Amino acid sequence: MMISNFLKRILISVLLLSLSCVGFARTYLVAVGVADYPGTDSDLSLPANDARAVVEVYKNQCASGTLTYTVLTNEQATKDRITRAITQVFAQAKKDDIVVFFFSGHGYNGGFCAYDGNISYKQVRKAMAKSKSTNKMMFIDACHAGGVRQEASNAEHAAVSSDMKRANVMIFLSSRTDEYSLESPSMQCGFFTTYLTRALRGSADTNSDNIVTARELFLYVNGGVADYSGGRQHPVMWGRFSNDMPVITIRK
Amino acid sequence: MKTNINSDATELQNDQTLYSTVPPQHPAHSADAGYQPTVAPSFQSAQPTVGNSCSQATSPLASSKSGSGKAPLAKRVAVGAGVGLVLGGVASATMAMQSITPPDDTEADPEAETSTNSDLHAIGVCDGDVDVAYGVSDDMSFSQAFAAARAEVGPGGVFQWRGQIYGTYTADEWNSMTPEQKQDYYDHFNWDRIDAPSDVVDQPQVEEPQVEEPQAEEPQAEEPQVEEPQAEEPVAIDDDINVQTNGDESHPFTMTEDSEVEVIGVVHDSDSGSNFAEISVDGQQAILVDVDGDMQFDYIQADFDGDGDISSNEYADFQGQGPSVDQLGGFSDGYEPTNDDPIDNSDQIYDDI
Numbered sequence: 076m077m078i079s080n081f082l083k084r085i086l087i088s089v090l091l092l093s094l095s096c097v098g099f100a101r102t103y104l105v106a107v108g109v110a111d112y113p114g115t116d117s118d119l120s121l122p123a124n125d126a127r128a129v130v131e132v133y134k135n136q137c138a139s140g141t142l143t144y145t146v147l148t149n150e151q152a153t154k155d156r157i158t159r160a161i162t163q164v165f166a167q168a169k170k171d172d173i174v175v176f177f178f179s180g181h182g183y184n185g186g187f188c189a190y191d192g193n194i195s196y197k198q199v200r201k202a203m204a205k206s207k208s209t210n211k212m213m214f215i216d217a218c219h220a221g222g223v224r225q226e227a228s229n230a231e232h233a234a235v236s237s238d239m240k241r242a243n244v245m246i247f248l249s250s251r252t253d254e255y256s257l258e259s260p261s262m263q264c265g266f267f268t269t270y271l272t273r274a275l276r277g278s279a280d281t282n283s284d285n286i287v288t289a290r291e292l293f294l295y296v297n298g299g300v301a302d303y304s305g306g307r308q309h310p311v312m313w314g315r316f317s318n319d320m321p322v323i324t325i326r327k
Numbered sequence: 328m329k330t331n332i333n334s335d336a337t338e339l340q341n342d343q344t345l346y347s348t349v350p351p352q353h354p355a356h357s358a359d360a361g362y363q364p365t366v367a368p369s370f371q372s373a374q375p376t377v378g379n380s381c382s383q384a385t386s387p388l389a390s391s392k393s394g395s396g397k398a399p400l401a402k403r404v405a406v407g408a409g410v411g412l413v414l415g416g417v418a419s420a421t422m423a424m425q426s427i428t429p430p431d432d433t434e435a436d437p438e439a440e441t442s443t444n445s446d447l448h449a450i451g452v453c454d455g456d457v458d459v460a461y462g463v464s465d466d467m468s469f470s471q472a473f474a475a476a477r478a479e480v481g482p483g484g485v486f487q488w489r490g491q492i493y494g495t496y497t498a499d500e501w502n503s504m505t506p507e508q509k510q511d512y513y514d515h516f517n518w519d520r521i522d523a524p525s526d527v528v529d530q531p532q533v534e535e536p537q538v539e540e541p542q543a544e545e546p547q548a549e550e551p552q553v554e555e556p557q558a559e560e561p562v563a564i565d566d567d568i569n570v571q572t573n574g575d576e577s578h579p580f581t582m583t584e585d586s587e588v589e590v591i592g593v594v595h596d597s598d599s600g601s602n603f604a605e606i607s608v609d610g611q612q613a614i615l616v617d618v619d620g621d622m623q624f625d626y627i628q629a630d631f632d633g634d635g636d637i638s639s640n641e642y643a644d645f646q647g648q649g650p651s652v653d654q655l656g657g658f659s660d661g662y663e664p665t666n667d668d669p670i671d672n673s674d675q676i677y678d679d680i
Contacts, residue, residue, distance in 0.1 A: 133573070134573040137573055139573060139574035140572055140573065140574055141572075141573070142572060142573040143570060143571070143572050144570070144571060144572075144573070145568055145569055145570045145571070146569075156567060156568065159568060160568045162562075163562055163563070163564045163565060163568060164564060164568070164570060166562035167562065167564075284640075285640055324640075
């Protein structure tokens with residue numbers, strides 16, 4: 076039975092109001108992993124795998140066609156290309172979309188090491204701030220990743236505060252300022268990325284509501300990494316967000 | 328939280344198929360062997376510094392001009408030989424930095440609160456490139472406060488005195504700065520955290536030069552639009568950045584004024600007492616649900632994420648504005664709702680004890 080135009084208008088107006096609350100959010104992901112630095116002294120084993128693993132998780136969890144991503148590994152992951160990727164890919168996002176930056180590789184207090192140079196967290200934050208998205212996440216699997224918080228107590232506070240007025244910003248770091256981020260040859264990914272990907276696949280969904288929240292993510296990853304590392308590595312999460320902020324929706 | 332390592336190891340091995348290459352074995356990297364990471368590469372370029380060099384505030388090569396706020400309206404108040412650049416008052420609204428860390432983490436961020444002598448860095452008024460003088464107290468005169476701040480941090484710093492924020496440049500220094508240098512100084516402040524300068528009672532005003540209007544001399548191009556992408560202008564992605572999507576574009580359930588809507592059927596479920604309606608919108612199925620059987624539909628279920636399946640969490644609440652069973656043509660299964668009102672004894676007075 077075809078409904079009357081009058082009823083259709085009612086239904087449409089109601090649906091449009093209701094559907095405005097339904098998230099058709101897209102996810103934009105820039106995943107960077109540098110294992111093979113110039114020369115051999117600084118080489119790592121797993122960061123390139125880390126980046127690809129995170130991409131795989133998001134590809135599986137996001138509805139078909141709703142994930143836009145780019146992966147930069149090793150020699151592709153130059154300072155310039157990383158910064159442009161963040162700026163240009165995240166610029167596609169709308170207000171309700173989610174932007175995620177993932178990095179795995181060497182780090183230092185205040186930033187991380189691209190293939191050809193250092194990138195400060197401040198630079199990354201500035202690049203991400205250009206995005207319209209109000210749901211921004213940064214996952215960093217690098218030594219001394221917690222240093223972004225130390226810097227944040229100075230330079231980042233003002234800058235992040237401005238961004239935070241407009242957006243949820245969640246920064247999840249693999250280790251404290253004075254800790255290393257560990258990896259093991261018996262694993263396919265570093266400690267942090269291993270538990271991060273497991274969490275994003277649903278292991279962190281403790282209340283089985285098919286949504287992994289920020290708090291669920293932290294508790295799972297922090298507990299797992301601290302336990303597996305024998306207390307040598309403690310992920311840290313900070314930013315402007317609620318404990319219940321959805322990080323990812325689990326698809327059955 | 329305990330983690331079963333053995334079962335996890337099995338799961339991890341299954342993940343090996345995800346990767347195209349097997350990482351090389353580096354025994355030296357083994358966490359079990361007391362792993363120490365390799366040395367991070369040292370690059371020739373200078374590392375970014377968060378220093379307290381006042382020259383950073385003035386150098387045109389200092390940090391980006393895309394600061395956090397608009398060009399400020401700053402008043403100059405001359406006090407004796409110096410000039411206190413009044414930037415404004417600390418905003419009453421504060422923003423707490425949330426940090427989730429284990430209970431024994433000593434790096435937890437404290438709650439930021441506005442106070443008379445606030446840590447201007449900690450509450451986000453300015454970044455670490457601007458030195459904050461803390462050896463200033465409200466019981467000083469302004470001249471004393473300015474002198475003390477100046478002695479502590481030199482030019483290009485900032486201090487708080489009686490609720491207002493002041494710069495530590497002298498008049499000569501400020502006047503000798505280019506507009507770019509002045510803007511660079513302003514860019515280190517979060518103007519969202521600073522109220523407009525107010526008339527400060529008891530503030531000594533030996534002379535008051537013309538109010539400085541940075542908007543008149545500062546490049547408007549440095550407005551926050553620098554941080555905002557142009558509205559609706561697509562940003563091209565460079566060819567060397569390989570962007571992909573996870574499959575074909577999905578077709579999530581949508582409805583427009585031009586949609587063709589057809590009611591397939593309306594049925595009553597006697598077990599639950601709920602009513603259900605199936606509709607077709609441009610060929611896409613949707614289910615309307617009247618949970619409580621009050622003849623008004625409460626929510627709609629449809630394939631909102633376009634994955635080809637309607638899962639239990641894909642629904643939209645009508646918020647009490649849903650259509651009624653009658654509006655959809657009544658029950659198509661011949662169900663006749665009864666007219667019995669539910670018994671309501673709330674107003675009954677039992678007098679037959």
